[in-house]
Amino acid sequence: MTDKPIPDVIVGRLPRYLRALRQMSEAGAQTTSSQELGERLGISAAQIRKDLSQFGEFGKQGTGYSISFLVRQLQAILKVDRTWEMVLVGAGDLGHAIAGYNGFANWGFHVAMVFDNDPQKIGKKIDEYTILDMSELSPKIKESGIQVAMITTPASAAQEVVDQLVKAGIKSILNYAPINLHVPNSVKVQYIDPVIHLQRMTYYLD
């Protein structure tokens, strides 16, 4: 492990390696190579070896990588060898789908609370969650020490919600609202925006 900061673009590839390695493991594989991993992900084997070498020596020339070892190492590097509680803001259709998503468990995440500002929704249940009033957002975050949030509000509400989240101590935000958010440098934002993904494919269509 070096002390130099790892480039963000490399960090961004590690979760994809972890996803693919766990799929291989579930399919019964015990070892893999940078070639095999690369083919699966559309990334060159050289790139994968270079990325992983930033964090230490994970494989031996010729024998490849132990999948279970590499999975554990990547989980530790990405800090998902623990479970991060999350708040979800926005209890519309998308919030509903995300609150009920069963793909967070075992991958390091758990939705702890769901908030909305609609009096028609507050107090109602979606899955096991009772929808909480936005007025409770800040105290609940501070009390729980939660650092991760997901936003599924309309675009028009998202910046105000983010400002509240940041003030309350949130450090990582996954934003589903189709708008660019302004946050301090100490806060990370990732965007999920289907239009952005679709548009980069239509470029290639006739």
Place this chain on the structure above:
Amino acid sequence: MTDKPIPDVIVGRLPRYLRALRQMSEAGAQTTSSQELGERLGISAAQIRKDLSQFGEFGKQGTGYSISFLVRQLQAILKVDRTWEMVLVGAGDLGHAIAGYNGFANWGFHVAMVFDNDPQKIGKKIDEYTILDMSELSPKIKESGIQVAMITTPASAAQEVVDQLVKAGIKSILNYAPINLHVPNSVKVQYIDPVIHLQRMTYYLD
């Protein structure tokens, strides 16, 4: 416009420029600069100028870019100056949220049909869509000439669905199922996977 293929990574940034420019326009702005756009997106001004210069001369030194002109140019480059019909496969909670999403209109996309293989769901309505049987997937795609699909099935079903989509003529796939898909080189896939985005942020948490 040059004849050299534009690197995929540049194409991938254009939808983000378009999103930001339209937000500026909605806020009443008429011109912008690569500096302003860059600050908004966390991309260097030099990178933005370089990216845009791949496609022609869009701005003048000192006077900046006309937002409406640049929006029209980007829409034409990304081929979203028209509307792409899409099929959606998977009518669960997430499929429901996506079928009802109002962020596709005006951005070049429209959900035309929704499919599922669950007899409990087939024939029922979500929003204005009557859920269609998977057995109709291939003939409906061929008949309509649709090239774009979104997948919101469970991971275990996604590859089989993709194989059907590709055979029927789909060229662009937005995949919400948390699994890597195998497709021919002629087919583009983009992934939406909240865990991948969350994990690249927890790396930076303590």
